[in-house]
Amino acid sequence: MNTDTASFSLLTCPWIKVLWHDGHQGEVSILEAFENAGAIAEITGDIPQQSGVLLRMLDAIMRRAYGRSTLDRFSSIELWLSMWERGSFDMDILSGYLEEHAVSFDLFGPKPFYQVSDLEYASDKPFDPVPGLMADVPSKPEKHLFSLRGIAAPNRMTFAEAARWLVFTQAFDTAGIKTPVVGNTHAKNGKAYAPKGIPGTGYLGNLGLVYLEGRNLFETLMWNFVLFDDARADVCFLGNQEDLPPWEKDESTSDSMELLAPTGLVQLETLQSRRVRLIASDDGSGVIGFVSCYGDLLHPVDAMKYETMTSMKQSEPQRVRLKLPVAPFMPRTHDAKRAMWRGLSGLIAVSGGVGEGLDDRPGVIRWMNAMADELAEVEDDFCDLLPKQVAIHAQGIEYGTQSSVYVDSFDDRLQIGSALAIHDDEAVRLAIELADKADSAIFEIAKLVRASEESKGDKASKDIASARVQDVVVAAYAEVDALFRAYLAGLTVGEDYHVRTLTCGDAIRRSVLRIGFDAVAQSNAQEFVTHSGRSVAYAKSYFAQRVNKLLPSSE
Numbered sequence: 001m002n003t004d005t006a007s008f009s010l011l012t013c014p015w016i017k018v019l020w021h022d023g024h025q026g027e028v029s030i031l032e033a034f035e036n037a038g039a040i041a042e043i044t045g046d047i048p049q050q051s052g053v054l055l056r057m058l059d060a061i062m063r064r065a066y067g068r069s070t071l072d073r074f075s076s077i078e079l080w081l082s083m084w085e086r087g088s089f090d091m092d093i094l095s096g097y098l099e100e101h102a103v104s105f106d107l108f109g110p111k112p113f114y115q116v117s118d119l120e121y122a123s124d125k126p127f128d129p130v131p132g133l134m135a136d137v138p139s140k141p142e143k144h145l146f147s148l149r150g151i152a153a154p155n156r157m158t159f160a161e162a163a164r165w166l167v168f169t170q171a172f173d174t175a176g177i178k179t180p181v182v183g184n185t186h187a188k189n190g191k192a193y194a195p196k197g198i199p200g201t202g203y204l205g206n207l208g209l210v211y212l213e214g215r216n217l218f219e220t221l222m223w224n225f226v227l228f229d230d231a232r233a234d235v236c237f238l239g240n241q242e243d244l245p246p247w248e249k250d251e252s253t254s255d256s257m258e259l260l261a262p263t264g265l266v267q268l269e270t271l272q273s274r275r276v277r278l279i280a281s282d283d284g285s286g287v288i289g290f291v292s293c294y295g296d297l298l299h300p301v302d303a304m305k306y307e308t309m310t311s312m313k314q315s316e317p318q319r320v321r322l323k324l325p326v327a328p329f330m331p332r333t334h335d336a337k338r339a340m341w342r343g344l345s346g347l348i349a350v351s352g353g354v355g356e357g358l359d360d361r362p363g364v365i366r367w368m369n370a371m372a373d374e375l376a377e378v379e380d381d382f383c384d385l386l387p388k389q390v391a392i393h394a395q396g397i398e399y400g401t402q403s404s405v406y407v408d409s410f411d412d413r414l415q416i417g418s419a420l421a422i423h424d425d426e427a428v429r430l431a432i433e434l435a436d437k438a439d440s441a442i443f444e445i446a447k448l449v450r451a452s453e454e455s456k457g458d459k460a461s462k463d464i465a466s467a468r469v470q471d472v473v474v475a476a477y478a479e480v481d482a483l484f485r486a487y488l489a490g491l492t493v494g495e496d497y498h499v500r501t502l503t504c505g506d507a508i509r510r511s512v513l514r515i516g517f518d519a520v521a522q523s524n525a526q527e528f529v530t531h532s533g534r535s536v537a538y539a540k541s542y543f544a545q546r547v548n549k550l551l552p553s554s555e
Contacts, residue, residue, distance in 0.1 A: 002139045006284035007107040008159040011098055017044040018053055021216065031098065031106070032057060034089045035551055037218035047136055048411035050164050051396045052209050053171045055059045055268040056309070056346060059224055060245050060259030062089075063238055063266050065097035070239035073447055074226035076372050084222055104247035104445050107166075108280060111251050114166050119254055119277035119291045122180045122187070127279045127289035130157050135172065135397070147200035162282050162287040169292070172397050173274050175200025176404030181275060195258045198297045201403050202273045203398075207301045207310040207331030210347065210362040214411065215390040217241075223390065226265075226367040228310045231359045237265055245270040256294035265306045272296050282434065304329040308363030312411040331359065334396040334410040339477065341414055341484050342436045347392060348420060365392070372422035389415045389489055402487045417491035427491050428500045437505065438484060441512045442476045444546045448449055448516045450471075451539035452525045472519045479511050502554040509551035516543055 008015075014027035019041045027108065028036065033043075043051040071079060083089070095503065104111050111117065121127070125152065131154065157165070175194055180187035184197070194200030212223035227238050236243075243264025246252070254275055264266055272295045279289040301322065304312055314327040332346055340347070350359050368390065393413040400407035419427035449472050454466035487504035491497060525536045 002089070002221065006280035008163070009102065009108070010105045010163055011102055013160070015163045016216070017046070017050070019044050023196070023392055027182060030061070031091075032219065033345070035091055036280050037221060038160050038216050038370070040090055041215075042213065042217065042220065045168075046134070046161065046164055047168075047409065047498045049172060049209075049397060049409060050168050051394050051410065052309075052393070053167050053204065054143045054164070055211060055220065058221060060269040061094070061098065062221065062225055063243075064245060064248065065094050067239040070241075071227070073102075073228050076238060079166060080222070080225065080227055080371060081374065083225075084375075087367055088218060088340045089221075096134070101247045107163060107278060108284075111247075112277070114170055114246060115277050116211070116252055116275045117256055117277065117548070119290055119293075120182045121274055122184065123180045123190070125179060126290050128179075128423055129289050130154060130162070133157075133162070133167065133169055133290050133292075135165075135409075139434070156281060156286040157515075158286055166276060166278065169202065169276065170271065171202045171204040171260060172294075173202040173205070173292070174399060174404050176402060177206075178293045181254050181291060184275075184293055184449055185255050186294070192256075192293050194294055194297055195256070196257055196317050198299055201397075201399060203268065203271045203298070203303070205373060205399065206333075207307070207336040207396075207405070208410075209309055209395045210311060210364065211393050212364050212368060213311050213393050222499075223368055223371075224309070224364050226363050228370075229308070229363050229366055230370065232305065232363075233365060237306075237308075239411045240266070242357050243267055252295065254293075257296050259296050259298040262298055262306055265308060268303055271298070279500040290314065294469075300331050302326045304331065304333045307331070308367070311362050312360040313346075314360075333393055334412075336396070336398050336408040336410045339481055340392070340394050340412040341435055341481070341488065342439055344414075345432045348416075348423070349432055350423075365373075368421055369423040369543060373517040376422070376458070389417060390421045391510075406490060413488035414485065416433065417489055419491040419495075419497065420488065422493065424497070425494065427497045430497050430552050431488060432490060434505055435484065438480050438508050441508065441547050441550050442473060442480065442545050444550075445476050445512060445516045445519070446473050448539050448543040449519050450525045451534060454537050455525045455534075456523075457538045468519075468523070474514065476515045479515065483507050483511065506554040508512055508517055509547060509553065512551070513544060516540075516547070 010029065012029050012031050015034070016030070016033055017025065019025055019040050020027055021039055025044065027216055029041070029338060033040065043054050045051045045054065059281045066079065084186045098105070099492050103105055103109050106113075106114050107113055116161055127299050178192040180190065180192040194275060212221045214292055229235060229237065237351070240263070241264045245266050252275060256275070274295045275293050277291045278287050279291070280286070301318060310331040312329040313332050315330040316327050318330055319327040334340075346359060348365060350361070391413045394410065396410040397406060398408035398410065399405065446469050449469045451466060453468055483504060488502065490500060520536060
C-alpha cells in the first residue's frame with residue numbers, strides 16, 4: 001500500500017469515459033475533455049449515473065476558470081454568446097487555471113483529489129475492499145439488487161476506474177452505519193452516523209438530477225453553464241470568490257461536518273460528502289481498497305437556493321418540521337418505474353403547480369430559455385445557431401433500508417424540439433396537455449382489463465388479475481412511449497404545433513384502443529356475463545367513450 005510510488009494526474013491521464021462522434025469509445029483526461037469537447041458526443045461511465053457527476057465536476061472547473069471576477073448580467077450574456085459562437089473552449093484560460101491547482105488533481109499526491117491523505121479507520125480494519133466503492137458490485141450477496149456484474153467481485157481496479165467511482169461515491173454513496181475513522185467526533189460505540197435530521201446519502205442521492213445535452217460535449221457543457229437566473233437574481237453563479245471547490249481549499253479534516261449554509265453552486269457540484277482515501281497496491285499499479293466515512297452533509301432545503309440541476313416542489317411537511325412561515329422548496333426525485341415524459345410539467349412548465357408566478361423548473365431549463373431569447377435578439381435567423389434538438393437528461397439512484405443499500409437507478413433522456421427549447425408557450429402547453437391525456441388514457445386500459453378479469457367471478461384469481469393489469473399497462477406505456485418521444489423531438493419552431501399534436505394524439509388513441517380491446521379478447525371473458533355489477537360489453541363501450549373523449553380523432 002505504497003502511495004509514494006503511485007501517481008495519477010487526472011489532468012493529463014485518461015480516465016473519463018467518453019463516446020466520440022465517430023462512434024468509438026475511449027477515455028480522456030480533464031484537459032483532453034475540454035480540448036476535444038466538440039468531437040466528443042457525450043460522457044459515459046461504468047454506470048450511467050457517473051456521467052452526470054463528471055459533467056458537474058467539469059462545470060465547476062469552468063466556473064472557477066472563467067470566474068476570476070464577478071460579471072453582471074450583460075457581461076455574462078456577452079461571455080456566453082462569445083463562447084457559443086466560437087464553438088470551442090479557450091484552453092489558455094482552462095489550462096492556466098488547472099495548472100495552478102495541478103497538485104490537487106493527483107489521486108495520490110500530497111493533497112489527493114477528493115480525499116484526505118492520512119485517513120485511517122479507528123479500528124483494526126486496514127481498509128475496505130474495492131467492491132464497496134462500486135455501486136454495481138454489492139459488498140454482500142444479499143445486497144446484490146441492481147448489480148450489473150456477477151457475484152464474483154474484483155480485488156483491484158485501475159486508477160482510472162477508481163477515479164470515476166471516487167467522484168460517484170462523493171455524490172451518491174449510501175447512508176447507514178459507517179466504520180469510524182480516526183478524528184471522527186460523531187462516533188458512538190464504534191459506529192459512525194450521519195447528523196440527526198440530515199439525509200445521509202451523498203448529496204445527489206437526495207434529488208432528481210436533470211441536465212441538458214447538446215450535439216456534443218461542448219454544447220452540453222454550455223447549456224449547463226448557468227451564469228445567471230432571473231428567478232434567483234441575488235445568486236452569483238460566476239465569480240463568487242467564497243464558492244470554492246475542494247482543490248482550492250485546504251485539505252479536509254477527517255471529521256464530518258454539517259453544512260448549514262452552502263456557499264454556492266461550485267460547492268454543491270463538488271461537495272465532499274465523504275472522507276475517503278484510496279489504497280494503492282504495493283507496486284503502485286492499481287487500487288486495492290479504500291477508507292471512507294461521513295464528510296460534509298447538508299439538508300436539501302439549504303441547497304435549493306443555488307442548485308440548477310433539479311426541479312423543485314414546495315414541501316408542507318418540511319415547513320412544519322423546520323417551523324417556517326412558508327413551505328420551503330425541496331428537490332423532486334425521480335421514480336425509477338416512471339418514464340420522464342410523464343412528469344413533463346415539472347420540467348418545462350413555468351409553474352409546476354406550487355403557486356401563481358413561481359417557477360420550479362430546473363435552473364438549466366430556465367437558462368436554456370434565456371439564452372435562446374438572447375440569441376434571437378442578436379441574430380435574425382437565430383434558429384441556425386441553435387441545435388434542432390436538445391435532450392433533457394435525468395438521472396438518480398433509489399435507495400432501500402434506511403438508504404443503506406442501492407435498489408434501483410434512473411436514467412432517461414428526452415429529445416425536445418426547438419419550440420420547447422425556446423419555451424414557446426403554445427408548444428409547451430400542448431405538449432403537457434397531451435402527456436396528461438396519454439397518461440389518463442392508459443389508466444382507462446387498466447380499468448378495462450380489471451373489469452374484464454373481475455367479470456369471471458373468480459375471487460381466488462385477484463392476484464392474477466392484478467398481475468394481468470400490470471402487464472398490459474406496461475406494454476401500453478412502452479408503445480405510447482415511442483410515439484410521445486418522437487412527438488416531443490419533432491416540435492420545432494415554424495411548424496404547426498396543433499397539427500403535430502393532433503396527429504400524435506390520434507396515433508396514441510388508436511394504440512390505446514387496440515391494446516385495450518386485444519387484452520379483453522385474450523382474457524376469454526364472456527362479454528354479457530356480470531359478476532361485479534357491469535358486463536365486459538359495457539366496460540368496453542365505456543372505455544372507448546372515455547379514450548375518444550380524451551384523444552379525439554384528427555379526421
